[in-house]
Amino acid sequence: MGPMVLWIILALLTAAVAASLLVPLARRSQAASGKRAGEVEVYRDQLKELQRDRAQGLIGAEEAEYARAEIGRRLIAAAAGDGGDPTSVQGPVRHRIATAIVTLLPPALGLCLYLGLGNPGLPDQPLEARLADPGSNLALLVAKAERHLAEDPNDGGGWDLLAPIYFRTSRFGDAEMAFRNAIRILGPNAARQSGLGETLVTLNDGIVTEEARASFEQAAKLDPDNPRPRFYLGLGLEQAGRAAEAKAVFEEIAGKSPPDAPWMPLLNEHIAKNGGETKPADAPSRAPGNPTSQDVAAAQDMSQGDRQTMIRGMVESLAARLKEDPDNLEGWLRLVRSYSVLGDKPKAQEALDQGLARFPAAGREGQQLVALATEMGLAVKGADREGVTQ
């Protein structure tokens, strides 16, 4: 159904409301008579009740007599006010102004407010219908896979498919669960073990934990030619302060890699940091402000103060770059996350607001910002998400 149908329905609704309000105005105005009839009835009933109370001895004879007189006085007053009401209407009253207001206000106010607030062009989108025809919407495909897995949690292939997607969309908790499920059901392979390891490292702020190390080790065993798990093993050694062993690992990867491999600059830096000589190589360009894992790793070797300064510097330069080129969603996401991790809430909020100014919350990109804000506990303007307890 197109928007035309919607407008027809809205018009009919408006007409119905106006008509229902016009009915009383169209009828001949009667005099407002008998307005105290109900009151009279109440007092009459009270007299009966008084008799009953008297019969049950709930009120003394003398008091009952007083009360009867009291109620009687009110009864007479109410009955006297009946009929001869001076405010009764004299003849038919014209309601031209009232009719005009009742006819015009609903459509006028309705249109003005609705055009400002509503989305007449946006159709309903029940989830079932969208899942039946997900198209190329990745989020929907993920949701579909999730529903399938909720019904059949032992479908290892499903978990295997979802895990890297979770990782890429920053749902690290879910990624960990998916990798673990895939490994449990399908058994370990290099990609799964390596993916699990990377997820664990990300969840632990870049530290290669013991569990992650074991995972990488297994991946390296299963696929000795893959440089990725071996790099992380080297990183783990580096973080443990075993520079010589780390250097050996990095050099080994470098030896097996083609000289123009994209990870070479990163490797060379690590080799240099652990006291080795490197061949100069052309550094490929990076996305603006991408603090690589190498930067992070470098930061981990420094003293606490130095590290903070370095990270600060990187974040500031990212912020400066985004000021010049604000059409970079990745950059905004990173900036918000960085400030949040650094514990600088006002700056994170500022970055979030600026990012949302460029990518409105209603849009697809904006939603990523909103999701991040939720994760980081930041407030999104115009969307109050406080926990409701009732």
Add this chain to the structure above:
Amino acid sequence: MIIEIGHYALVLALATALIVSVMPMIGARRGDMALMTLATTGSLTLFLLVTLSFGALTWAYAVSDFSVMNVWENSHSLMPMIYKYSGVWGNHEGSMMLWLLILTFFSALVAVFGRNLPETLKANVLAVQAWIATAFLFFILLTSNPFLRLNPAPAEGQDLNPVLQDLGLAIHPPLLYLGYVGFSVSFSFAVAALIDGRIDAAWARWVRPWTLAAWTCLTAGIAMGSYWAYYELGWGGWWFWDPVENASFMPWLAGTALLHSALVMEKREALKIWTVLLAIMTFSLSLLGTFLVRSGVLTSVHAFATDPTRGIFILCILALFIGGAFALFAWRAPMLKAGGIFAPISREGALVLNNLILTVATATVLTGTLYPLVLETLTGEKISVGAPFFNMTFGLLMLPLLVVVPFGPMLAWKRGDLLGAFQRLYAFAGLALLAGLAFYYAQHGGPVMAIFGLALGFWGMFGALADLWHRGGFGKAKFSVAVRRLAGLPRSAFGAAIGHFGLGVTVLGIVSATTFGTETVVEMKPGASVDAGGYSLTFDGMRDAVGPNYTESRGHFTVARGGVTVADVWSAKRLYTARRMPTTEAGILSFGASQLYVSLGDAMDGGGIVVRIWWKPFILCIWGGALVMMFGGFVSLSDRRLRVGAPSRRAKAARPRLEAAE
């Protein structure tokens, strides 16, 4: 398209509410029937529009339409269906919609059942109701619009707050709101009477059923909320003097006072001005309660930084309605004629005492609730006013009230006979004290004060029975005559007796659960046993389980008494996956009116787990009593006399006689 129709219906509702706010009032001043009738049709139209809008929102929740931001924020496609529905009002925007729906529902009820009202009064009442609806419609549309859309729509929602994923949420807020919003009718009647400048006994009779209905729903809502907190939060407590609870309790206290003062006004035309003031106060407290719970009237001051419009809006609504009503009261109340005279010792006097105590109690709770919030806003200092304060002040205030309750119905109107009432009651007082002693010995031990507490509970219950006993005239008249007289009593007399009896039952439950209850906190390993309340619990071990949108690990306990297994119970800790939020699902076993409450704490190293076990003797009496009170409310509501005043065939038949008398 359905959603957009719902959105548009809400906008149309605003236009209708504006018309109903103004036109009938002009009609009432000019005596113009057409404009006054507009109130009736307008209120019905308003209700239909809001229902349509609320229905569209509910539909969006039911089909998980995440293109609606409100649905995306508060729902999840894998939630059980019932929580998808109840999730509609489990958030700020949706609960405001529910509030509005109930408000317009009450307006529609007045429009339909108010045929017996004088036209001007009815028109004014419905117009005041429409003012409130207008304010809420503006608030919803401009600051809390549940129909805002997302494009493109996300694939999955952010889930409903797990604490709210409970059957309790499906029932509690609607009941509570029926109570809160029901008092708006009393408020509208009061304001309409002030505008009209005329108020009389008939007014009180028309107000009473609405007050009674609201009070009954609020009683049920509070009891429900208390029981929900008791089993869901896993702390074993049933009342925490939390600002949110107090927010619902204050209108209840004021509403109880209103119920009683309206009685005096109806019967004796006394306490008019006071009753009007109470009606205004009760609804003001309801409004305060609504916002205190939803956004926090004072904490919203902090929220100004992120969303200034909403906070300012709330303060404006409160200032407008509470301030406006009190200003109107100050201006018009002196013009109202004062009513009947009565001696201090009389039914009226007892009801005045009831009002006095209830109002002071309300003020106490209000102080204890708002003082910390005000202090924090002004100075930033955080203090906590907790149970000790409320138990000392509120508890002490309630003692004399509970003692006096059985006397009230025994005293005659206008001038009562206290000695007579004593004579009629002393046997029951003795019985109550005896029952308290018996209960005490049966439970073995406990502080001495508990006897008085228990006796007070029984006193309330027996007093209510005594009321019916004497009204029937048992012991004086022949048994068959007494039964016939009892059956002939008006329903409201039974309602009052049942309500007072329920109060006694609740007091009994409170005293018993707080003085005879036990609390045990132990670390248990599988196979370990612990004693509580005469039962022995054996911990059998933990097991993992998966729900539709949560995972849980639950512990199994076998309960035995005297070596014989009598029951078993699961107690669980849940993790809701979407929000990664843990909740406690306590295991609760009922034995008669008493309960055994098992809640799991943290797992310890070495396979043990911390288990908290409470024995709560007769705790169900607390809520059972509230249910009895509620039942009393319904019985009273069914009283034929509350419907009196309809210009029915009967009234027309009676007219000639009256004219002859003039």
